[in-house]
Amino acid sequence: MTGNEGQPGGRLLRGVHRTLTGLHPALESVLAAVVGLLVGAVLMYIWGYDPWRAYWALLRGAYGGSYEIASSIARGVPLVLTGLTFAICLRGGMFNIGAEGQMYVGAAAAVCVAYFKLPPGLHVVAGVLLAAVAGAVWSLGPALLKLTRGVHEVISTIMFNWIGRFLVFYLVAYVLVDARQGQRTVQIPLSARFPVLVRGTDLSYSVFLAVAFALFVYVLLWHTATGYEVRAAGLTPTAARYGGISIKRTMLLSFILGGVAAGLAGAATVMGLPPTYAIISGLPQLMNLGFDGMAVAMVGRNHPIGILVAALFFGGLNAGGRVMQFYGSNPVPLEMVRVVMGAIVLAMAIPELARVFPALAASGRALVGMLSRKRPVEEAA
Amino acid sequence: MRKWLGLTLVMALVAAPAVAQVVTGKVAVVLDVGGRGDLSFNDMGFKGTDQAAKDFGLEMAEVQSATAADYLPNLRNLARTGQYDLIICVGFLLGDALAQAAQEFPQQKFAIIDSVVDAPNVMSIVFRENEMSALVGALGAMAAAHYGYPNVGVVLGIEIPVLYHFEAGYRFGIDWGNKKAAEVLGTKPVGLLYTYTGSFSDIALGKAATEAMLAQGAVGVYNVAGPLGIGDLEAITEFHRNRGTPSGPPYYFGVDANQDWLGNGQHGLASGMKRVDVGCYSAVEAVVKGTFTGGVTSLGLAEGGVGISKFVDLLEFIDFGISAGALKAEDRDLTIANWAVNRGTVPAWIWRAVDELEAGILDGTIVVPTADTVDEMQAVRARYTLGAP
Numbered sequence: 001m002t003g004n005e006g007q008p009g010g011r012l013l014r015g016v017h018r019t020l021t022g023l024h025p026a027l028e029s030v031l032a033a034v035v036g037l038l039v040g041a042v043l044m045y046i047w048g049y050d051p052w053r054a055y056w057a058l059l060r061g062a063y064g065g066s067y068e069i070a071s072s073i074a075r076g077v078p079l080v081l082t083g084l085t086f087a088i089c090l091r092g093g094m095f096n097i098g099a100e101g102q103m104y105v106g107a108a109a110a111v112c113v114a115y116f117k118l119p120p121g122l123h124v125v126a127g128v129l130l131a132a133v134a135g136a137v138w139s140l141g142p143a144l145l146k147l148t149r150g151v152h153e154v155i156s157t158i159m160f161n162w163i164g165r166f167l168v169f170y171l172v173a174y175v176l177v178d179a180r181q182g183q184r185t186v187q188i189p190l191s192a193r194f195p196v197l198v199r200g201t202d203l204s205y206s207v208f209l210a211v212a213f214a215l216f217v218y219v220l221l222w223h224t225a226t227g228y229e230v231r232a233a234g235l236t237p238t239a240a241r242y243g244g245i246s247i248k249r250t251m252l253l254s255f256i257l258g259g260v261a262a263g264l265a266g267a268a269t270v271m272g273l274p275p276t277y278a279i280i281s282g283l284p285q286l287m288n289l290g291f292d293g294m295a296v297a298m299v300g301r302n303h304p305i306g307i308l309v310a311a312l313f314f315g316g317l318n319a320g321g322r323v324m325q326f327y328g329s330n331p332v333p334l335e336m337v338r339v340v341m342g343a344i345v346l347a348m349a350i351p352e353l354a355r356v357f358p359a360l361a362a363s364g365r366a367l368v369g370m371l372s373r374k375r376p377v378e379e380a381a
Numbered sequence: 382m383r384k385w386l387g388l389t390l391v392m393a394l395v396a397a398p399a400v401a402q403v404v405t406g407k408v409a410v411v412l413d414v415g416g417r418g419d420l421s422f423n424d425m426g427f428k429g430t431d432q433a434a435k436d437f438g439l440e441m442a443e444v445q446s447a448t449a450a451d452y453l454p455n456l457r458n459l460a461r462t463g464q465y466d467l468i469i470c471v472g473f474l475l476g477d478a479l480a481q482a483a484q485e486f487p488q489q490k491f492a493i494i495d496s497v498v499d500a501p502n503v504m505s506i507v508f509r510e511n512e513m514s515a516l517v518g519a520l521g522a523m524a525a526a527h528y529g530y531p532n533v534g535v536v537l538g539i540e541i542p543v544l545y546h547f548e549a550g551y552r553f554g555i556d557w558g559n560k561k562a563a564e565v566l567g568t569k570p571v572g573l574l575y576t577y578t579g580s581f582s583d584i585a586l587g588k589a590a591t592e593a594m595l596a597q598g599a600v601g602v603y604n605v606a607g608p609l610g611i612g613d614l615e616a617i618t619e620f621h622r623n624r625g626t627p628s629g630p631p632y633y634f635g636v637d638a639n640q641d642w643l644g645n646g647q648h649g650l651a652s653g654m655k656r657v658d659v660g661c662y663s664a665v666e667a668v669v670k671g672t673f674t675g676g677v678t679s680l681g682l683a684e685g686g687v688g689i690s691k692f693v694d695l696l697e698f699i700d701f702g703i704s705a706g707a708l709k710a711e712d713r714d715l716t717i718a719n720w721a722v723n724r725g726t727v728p729a730w731i732w733r734a735v736d737e738l739e740a741g742i743l744d745g746t747i748v749v750p751t752a753d754t755v756d757e758m759q760a761v762r763a764r765y766t767l768g769a770p
């Protein structure tokens with residue numbers, strides 16, 4: 001610690017670090033968004049686009065009116081749910097990146113409602129339940145591997161994402177396929193669709209599902225004993241175990257809850273997104289919703305309420321990005337739109353990274369300390 | 382400095398609408414998730430619209446879709462502006478979204494490639510892929526007979542009606558080529574190897590399917606799965622490399638665009654061209670000339686909408702490849718030379734026979750069957766079994 005006290009560079013870095021980590025989490029996210037937008041502006045300027053006009057288009061396209069706001073919210077709905085998957089497990093002390101695969105499986109399960117008839121309201125509930133169960137079942141694999149064999153969840157969830165992806169590819173192509181329209185599965189019947197909430201937009205009643213689940217997770221994690229246990233186990237597992245908390249139970253619970261959330265994201269997409277109401281071969285309407293959810297969770301500081309706000313922001317970026325492509329005389333092509341979005345996501349991650357630095361520095365110091373303790377012993381010998 | 386920059390930008394912002402008014406009209410082209418850079422379907426949709434916009438002095442907007450969830454919003458966003466004289470959807474995957482958007486915006490003119498959307502404000506442009514596939518099939522069958530190969534192959538994508546057009550035409554063409562070869566050479570008919578890979582994106586599937594066909598003595602493989610052709614060509618190129626042959630059979634038959642130049646023109650014998658660019662161009666032209674009507678526009682050999690690749694097409698698409706950065710400008714002459722050598726490996730009577738079939742289709746004396754449903758496809762398969770029991 002005292003080693004680099006004298007170096008001006010070290011002091012500067014620590015100063016920046018202190019400034020960043022000293023901020024309120026919400027302010028950090030806002031700062032990151034601003035930095036990301038600035039980086040994006042510089043990139044656009046370098047490549048000969050007009051950043052002001054492009055951002056104006058983005059803003060107009062994202063929040064310029066009721067149609068735009070509804071579109072942004074609609075785009076954010078699945079991201080709320082996949083973001084929750086990541087956040088719940090992170091609060092429980094695990095790095096679950098399996099939302100993608102669990103969401104695919106959930107979507108495929110939701111499509112199964114096309115094979116039976118139920119009254120309108122019940123049919124929707126059936127689809128939602130099927131998707132939730134499927135997502136939870138798909139999350140059980142990595143959860144059990146971790147709890148029984150100690151397989152790290154990062155590895156297993158990545159692998160389960162691939163298995164889920166190809167499983168659903170197979171189901172879409174051979175099992176759930178619509179015989180007359182080989183490019184997609186059978187369509188979810190009218191009675192099992194989330195009705196459109198704002199006419200002429202993509203926004204459906206699935207938004208209530210996402211918000212309700214976010215609130216449920218909030219209440220569960222912060223206002224119940226079980227939630228307290230999950231968070232305690234996530235913060236310091238050893239202390240939690242000493243306090244009588246079953247770590248296995250909290251881990252299993254957070255995995256299953258995460259799986260349910262991801263499954264619901266799949267249901268919200270196939271049951272609530274006009275006009276197809278089916279999974280298209282190659283899963284082009286589901287692809288990356290799980291991974292984007294991780295960014296949403298990070299920006300939302302892994303808090304359900306934060307995630308709701310972050311999903312609105314990301315939904316807006318996506319919806320506004322569509323408009324950036326054709327706005328004005330020198331519009332920004334989609335590739336550039338995505339680069340800008342990437343810059344924002346990266347900037348969002350930096351404050352989180354800044355928190356990793358002290359941890360790294362601490363372990364580094366411990367290492368140095370260990371080595372330097374060793375040396376006197378050797379000298380003495 | 383920064384202040385001035387900001388001021389300039391603000392002024393540009395104010396001045397821009399005045400500039401935009403000079404242009405008389407606007408067209409937009411919406412692509413599916415495949416997006417640009419496929420050197421085929423999507424790039425041709427862009428190319429045709431871009432050309433038409435230049436020729437008729439229109440402003441053009443290109444809108445790509447990051448996910449399938451963007452299809453409908455993209456169409457709505459464009460239609461809502463009320464500024465576009467025509468919105469072109471490139472690809473049948475946009476069909477569902479367009480059916481909805483066309484209903485929501487009855488005043489907006491739309492066109493769609495490869496899908497039929499039944500609405501008065503939608504021009505549905507479809508191609509008679511069976512016609513050019515017949516030419517490719519005949520060429521393949523006769524080349525196989527000439528070289529003593531037992532089969533010709535085709536690697537297809539997802540089993541959808543559009544692909545039945547290809548398969549039906551290809552089958553008819555092989556049968557026609559078999560008869561012609563029997564007449565000229567007295568050879569036995571060759572068979573057909575076909576695989577529906579179920580994918581329009583997994584290049585490895587194309588390669589694997591092609592390898593299996595080459596192992597069964599296919600004289601060439603017709604790519605009917607867009608980007609999978611890259612895998613098809615890779616398998617064929619490796620086959621030649623292992624055998625140490627620079628050209629000749631097995632051949633690669635390209636699709637949609639002229640793909641003869643791929644791999645420096647070494648193995649691409651001919652392409653079944655589906656001129657998506659011609660379709661887009663004609664849609665814009667119809668709007669400009671006031672002849673736009675809803676309904677189905679079918680483009681075949683007679684309309685120049687489909688065809689088998691010729692030398693002029695090669696030159697056009699080499700430039701297309703160079704401008705896309707897929708072919709180096711210095712390889713241009715090499716590619717043309719390779720192509721000419723490869724074409725020379727097929728005797729002249731075969732090329733004359735292909736021309737004869739083309740002329741027959743054009744004057745209506747030869748009618749190529751097609752199929753739109755599973756049942757119709759089964760009927761065509763039953764009629765032209767081509768070696769299958």
